[in-house]
Amino acid sequence: MPLLDYSTKIPAEKTAGQIVSLLAQKRAIAIMMEYSPTGTGEIVGLKWRVRTPHGDLPFSLPVNAEAVEKVLEKQYQARQVPRSATGPDQARRVAWRILLEWVQAQMALLDTEMVSLDQLFLPYLVTGHGETLYDHMLTTRFQLALPSPNAGAESRT
Secondary structure: OOOOOOOOOOOHHHHHHHHHHHHHHOOEEEEEEEEOOOOOOOEEEEEEEEEEOOEEEEEEEEOOHHHHHHHHHHHHHOOOOOHHHOOHHHHHHHHHHHHHHHHHHHHHHHHOOOOOHHHHOHHHEEOOOOOEHHHHHHHOOOOOOOOOOOOOHHHHO
């Protein structure tokens, strides 16, 4: 099945702006677009802060257009998408559109009041070391200072 939004023509910058608008509507107190360090002017992610009962929390949401480009190329080779759906510019447009749809789905979940904004974006929480919580977990091989599932079982027997 072809990748979601593989045929989009909507510029990545417009889609990033739509995500910024959604975040602003949901209490983000500061939002920044992050651009490629190569100076190409490409938006490579969004950073924002949200005021919570636990203080202001920073988040960082990157986009991985290179991964999308690889998938689109594979799908072209498998004759699932046309050649026009491949290439770095199209991959950027598709990556941002998919990210927008994901953020919209997260916001719909937030609207149910079953979760909080910080809970939804927890993997993208920026730690004191400047990396996302997920990246920190990855580098520490998911080692947390959490009790094991069987902790305390000895005291119950």
